[in-house]
Amino acid sequence: MATPILQMQNICKTLSGKEILRSVSLDINRGELKVLIGPSGAGKSTFLQCINYLLTPEHGQIVLEGNIVDTASKKELYSYRQQVGMIFQDFNLFDHLTALDNVAIALRKVKGMSKKEALDIAHKELDRVGLSDKGNLYPAELSGGQKQRVAIARALAMEPKVLLLDEPTSALDPELVGEVLSVIRDLAKEGLTMIMATHQMDFARALADEIVFMQQGEIIERGSPASLLKEGSGTRTADFCNKLSDMCEEID
Amino acid sequence: MLEQLAVVLDALPYILQGALVTLGIVGGAMSLGLVMGIPMAVGLVYGPRFVRFILGIYVWFFRGVPILTLMFLFYFGIFDLLGLNLSALSATAIVLGMTSAAYQSQIFRGSIEALPQGQLKASRALGMSDMQGVCSIILPQALRLSIPGWSNEFSIILKDSALAYVVGAMDMFTRTHFVASRTYEHLTLFITAGAIYFIITMVGVKLLLTLEKKVRIPGYTT
Amino acid sequence: MLRTTRVLMLALGLVLMFGTGAFAEKTYINGIDANYPPFAYVDKNGEPAGFDVDSLNWIAKKLGFKVVHKPMEWSTIVQSVLSNKIDMVYSGMSITPERAAKVNFSDPYYTVASVYAAKKGSGLTVDKIQHDKVRLGVQSGTPQVEWLKEHMGKENWNFTLKFYDSAPLAFQDVMNGRIQAVAMDAAPVNDAIGRGLPLAVIDTFGDHDDFGVAINKDNAELLELINKGIKMLKADPYWEVLKEKHLKGNDH
Ligand SMILES: Nc1ncnc2c1ncn2[C@@H]1O[C@H](COP(=O)(O)OP(=O)(O)OP(=O)(O)O)[C@@H](O)[C@H]1O
Ligand SMILES: [Mg+2]
Numbered sequence: 001m002a003t004p005i006l007q008m009q010n011i012c013k014t015l016s017g018k019e020i021l022r023s024v025s026l027d028i029n030r031g032e033l034k035v036l037i038g039p040s041g042a043g044k045s046t047f048l049q050c051i052n053y054l055l056t057p058e059h060g061q062i063v064l065e066g067n068i069v070d071t072a073s074k075k076e077l078y079s080y081r082q083q084v085g086m087i088f089q090d091f092n093l094f095d096h097l098t099a100l101d102n103v104a105i106a107l108r109k110v111k112g113m114s115k116k117e118a119l120d121i122a123h124k125e126l127d128r129v130g131l132s133d134k135g136n137l138y139p140a141e142l143s144g145g146q147k148q149r150v151a152i153a154r155a156l157a158m159e160p161k162v163l164l165l166d167e168p169t170s171a172l173d174p175e176l177v178g179e180v181l182s183v184i185r186d187l188a189k190e191g192l193t194m195i196m197a198t199h200q201m202d203f204a205r206a207l208a209d210e211i212v213f214m215q216q217g218e219i220i221e222r223g224s225p226a227s228l229l230k231e232g233s234g235t236r237t238a239d240f241c242n243k244l245s246d247m248c249e250e251i252d
Numbered sequence: 253m254l255e256q257l258a259v260v261l262d263a264l265p266y267i268l269q270g271a272l273v274t275l276g277i278v279g280g281a282m283s284l285g286l287v288m289g290i291p292m293a294v295g296l297v298y299g300p301r302f303v304r305f306i307l308g309i310y311v312w313f314f315r316g317v318p319i320l321t322l323m324f325l326f327y328f329g330i331f332d333l334l335g336l337n338l339s340a341l342s343a344t345a346i347v348l349g350m351t352s353a354a355y356q357s358q359i360f361r362g363s364i365e366a367l368p369q370g371q372l373k374a375s376r377a378l379g380m381s382d383m384q385g386v387c388s389i390i391l392p393q394a395l396r397l398s399i400p401g402w403s404n405e406f407s408i409i410l411k412d413s414a415l416a417y418v419v420g421a422m423d424m425f426t427r428t429h430f431v432a433s434r435t436y437e438h439l440t441l442f443i444t445a446g447a448i449y450f451i452i453t454m455v456g457v458k459l460l461l462t463l464e465k466k467v468r469i470p471g472y473t474t
Numbered sequence: 475m476l477r478t479t480r481v482l483m484l485a486l487g488l489v490l491m492f493g494t495g496a497f498a499e500k501t502y503i504n505g506i507d508a509n510y511p512p513f514a515y516v517d518k519n520g521e522p523a524g525f526d527v528d529s530l531n532w533i534a535k536k537l538g539f540k541v542v543h544k545p546m547e548w549s550t551i552v553q554s555v556l557s558n559k560i561d562m563v564y565s566g567m568s569i570t571p572e573r574a575a576k577v578n579f580s581d582p583y584y585t586v587a588s589v590y591a592a593k594k595g596s597g598l599t600v601d602k603i604q605h606d607k608v609r610l611g612v613q614s615g616t617p618q619v620e621w622l623k624e625h626m627g628k629e630n631w632n633f634t635l636k637f638y639d640s641a642p643l644a645f646q647d648v649m650n651g652r653i654q655a656v657a658m659d660a661a662p663v664n665d666a667i668g669r670g671l672p673l674a675v676i677d678t679f680g681d682h683d684d685f686g687v688a689i690n691k692d693n694a695e696l697l698e699l700i701n702k703g704i705k706m707l708k709a710d711p712y713w714e715v716l717k718e719k720h721l722k723g724n725d726h
Contacts, residue, residue, distance in 0.1 A: 052377055054373055082379035088374065095469060109388055110378060140470065324553075328554075420505075429509060436645065
């Protein structure tokens with residue numbers, strides 16, 4: 001079997017004296033989509049941020065395509081982050097830049113492209129997420145769904161080998177969730193390697209290669225959607241999902 | 253009445269030359285304050301503890317000590333010790349500039365902290381260095397937010413520039429006083445000078461307001 | 475070869491030393507209080523003028539040096555001499571023990587009386603000024619202030635002192651009634667009267683006041699030069715011309 005594209009090994013993270021991640025390990029193969037689920041406070045966001053070193057773990061290492069990432073070298077760190085993209089729950093678009101420039105800026109600053117080259121790519125990426133006509137609008141002029149799609153285009157422009165998504169639809173009005181999920185679905189079909197934290201169980205069930213259930217900083221269960229979510233399987237994951245859908249019904 | 257008008261008209265070229273000196277002082281001080289204040293603000297927000305400590309002391313010192321004392325301290329003390337033979341005008345501009353740097357660093361710091369910090373995270377996630385993130389993502393937005401505070405600072409420095417007289421810089425206020433001493437038309441002359449200060453303030457604030465509108469981010473409200 | 479160059483250089487050095495010494499005039503900077511007519515002020519063209527300015531210009535011409543008159547803040551002018559920002563103060567400076575402790579003074583070149591003055595027709599007398607609750611204007615940092623402070627305590631005088639940066643400012647407040655009288659050098663009072671201000675001298679008081687030129691204690695050479703110049707000026711008919719021009723017979 002080929003080596004996994006990305007391996008997280010024994011990641012430990014403490015925040016304000018509190019142990020948030022307790023030796024979490026996870027491998028992902030090229031083209032896979034892994035879905036992280038778990039109750040609020042389980043450590044999903046912390047884990048995803050450790051994966052591209054927005055947070056520095058106290059212990060553990062990360063291996064990209066067989067090479068251990070050496071975070072002591074800034075150069076290697078920056079180059080690693082280019083290869084592992086990140087999508088945030090609240091978009092984090094650059095407010096002073098148009099959609100096009102949001103996508104283009106890292107190409108220019110990080111990859112050293114000319115303005116024209118960068119904008120060409122930005123056009124293509126916006127087109128890919130269905131926003132070719134919104135390029136000249138500023139973040140404040142876009143809907144939440146459009147913002148998240150710009151953020152995805154921005155990450156894709158760097159041609160990442162792995163894309164991390166931290167609840168990309170949680171901050172969206174329900175009617176806007178679909179447009180973002182459909183973009184992610186396309187990416188999965190194109191074979192982009194992704195790790196995604198989400199509460200969208202239907203999406204996970206349909207597309208995930210593996211579901212990873214986290215609780216209190218540990219991976220409790222993992223497996224294919226079919227095996228974990230099967231009626232009456234008695235897994236914690238199934239239990240959690242039932243509670244989740246009950247809650248949704250109550251709200252409705 | 254006519255006599256007073258004659259005195260004012262007579263003195264106007266001399267006083268207006270002083271207005272140029274005043275503008276020179278204000279321009280120099282604002283620029284120095286800007287050039288120093290921006291990196292100071294970045295250091296105050298993102299710097300390591302000891303950098304924040306040093307900058308904190310700087311800000312505390314320049315905000316706490318009266319400008320008059322600072323002028324004496326630098327003009328008759330520190331500049332001399334350093335062997336700098338500065339003109340009264342440059343000395344005033346530098347002292348006001350260093351003071352303004354303390355205030356401007358606080359204006360910029362406030363603006364930086366008012367920004368959603370996720371944007372810096374996003375820039376890091378794209379492989380930008382912190383330097384690149386701060387320079388091309390944080391500062392362009394923080395500076396926009398700082399314009400109102402900056403125009404405030406402008407009118408304050410403009411008035412402080414009248415303190416130039418203590419080291420003998422021939423600014424507008426000093427010159428007005430000289431003419432008044434000769435002509436005994438204090439009230440008329442100082443009203444004239446006040447009007448000129450007022451016009452300079454108005455034009456400056458108006459220009460900054462235009463700038464603020466010009467660089468406004470479409471759709472953006474805070 | 476080496477020898478000739480040396481000789482040449484020596485010759486060049488000598489020419490430079492004596493040549494420039496003989497032709498270049500030394501320039502001295504004189505700090506003036508341009509708010510102190512008739513001794514020093516700026517004229518309509520913004521140029522320094524006054525009794526002291528004319529005096530020093532005459533001396534400079536006679537003794538072959540150049541002089542630049544620099545208007546300065548009065549309260550720090552001695553400090554400016556001490557830090558060599560100016561070479562001297564030839565500008566109506568009273569010789570006081572406090573000042574003499576810091577700088578050298580030339581021989582006195584002019585003596586003025588201290589006077590009380592009030593608005594014309596005010597009916598004030600010295601007795602009223604000293605015993606009624608009069609508001610009395612003085613110029614900060616002048617010997618009159620010291621004298622008045624010393625005596626008002628001893629002799630139970632009832633006036634309150636109001637401090638001004640310049641004599642003309644104090645006259646303004648006499649005019650608009652904020653203070654009833656002033657106590658200062660006779661010269662600026664007479665100058666103001668000469669320019670049509672409705673002021674009247676009530677009487678003299680205190681000690682006579684000697685004006686001298688303040689010079690850095692390290693600069694004995696300049697002191698000698700100025701003393702020589704003052705002596706020459708007072709012996710010259712131009713002295714009377716100057717007094718007539720600036721002081722209008724106000725000689726003590
Ligand atoms: N800066 C911090 N300091 C201290 N504790 C923190 C910090 N950031 C997060 N935590 C804690 O770490 C735990 C894990 O947080 P994390 O955001 O990773 O959870 P999550 O699984 O993403 O939850 P959610 O579903 O609500 O997003 C939480 O208990 C949270 O309170
Ligand atoms: Mg989270």
